[in-house]
Amino acid sequence: MPNVRAGRLSLFIAITAVACGDGPTAPDPEPTYLLPFPVGDSALLIQGNHGSFxxxxxxxxxxxxxxxxGRVVTAMRAGQVVAVEERYLDGNRTPGQENLVFLRHDDGTFARYYHLTVNGALVSLGQRVAAGDTIGLSGDTGYSTTPHLHVDVTRDCVAWGCQTVWIRFQNAGADTLVAGRVYRAQ
Ligand SMILES: [Zn+2]
Incomplete structure (x- = not known):
């Protein structure tokens, strides 16, 4: 009965399309994120979710x-710049003295990009950026033991200590990133 099944499937798709079109509050799809560096670039993940350090x-x-x-850091997701700091010197090894860029996404979550190099914030407060846009240059400022980029996403608040949330990268070739592996932005 292949024709009947195909017919039912078509009907289901049609009903679903109408329902989505009529609904003013159709749920957003789960947001996905790009790795925070340009397509074609690779980076070793030195600590991931639930890292013990x-x-x-x-x-x-x-x-x-x-x-x-000095490596290019790109936006993981579209948003508006809500914080910029770039005055600190690399290697300062001082918690709280991180150069950073924070973006606010349209759903109220925030992305945080830490440890940028001195003068390494390439965006301005209030600026809107698209996913993949260059926003800064990596560095080694603040609470850092080696040049690296820390990124995370928070909900409801953006200061250090706010609850971070799980995110999925759409161009890493894996849903769950594991420390010790190299990931290439696809
Ligand atoms: Zn970290």
Whole structure:
């Protein structure tokens, strides 16, 4: 009965399309994220979610990518720039003195990009950026033991200590990133 099945499937698709079109509050698809560096670039993940070094408690969800100082950092998702700091010197090894860019996404979550190099924020407060846009240059500022980029996403608040959330990268070739592996932005 292949024709009947095909007919039912078509009807289902048609009903679903109408329902989505009529509904003013159709649910958003799960947001996905791009790796925070340009397509074609690769980086070693030195700490992922639930990493024992610094990714625990409210900070459990986050990613540390090894990056030499000065590598291009790109937006994981479209958003508006809500915080910029770029005055600190690389190698300062001082918690709280991180150069950073924070973006606010349209659903109210925030993406945080930490440890950028001095003068390494390439966006301005209030600026809107698209996913994949260049936003900064990697560095080694603040609470950092080696040049790298820390990224994470928070909900409801953006300061250090706010609860981070699990995110999925759409161009890493894997849903769950594992420390010790190299990921290439596809
Ligand atoms: Zn980290």
């Amino acid at each position: 610094t990714h625990f408690g409210p900070s459990a969800y986050g990613f540390d990518f090894r990056m030499t100082i």
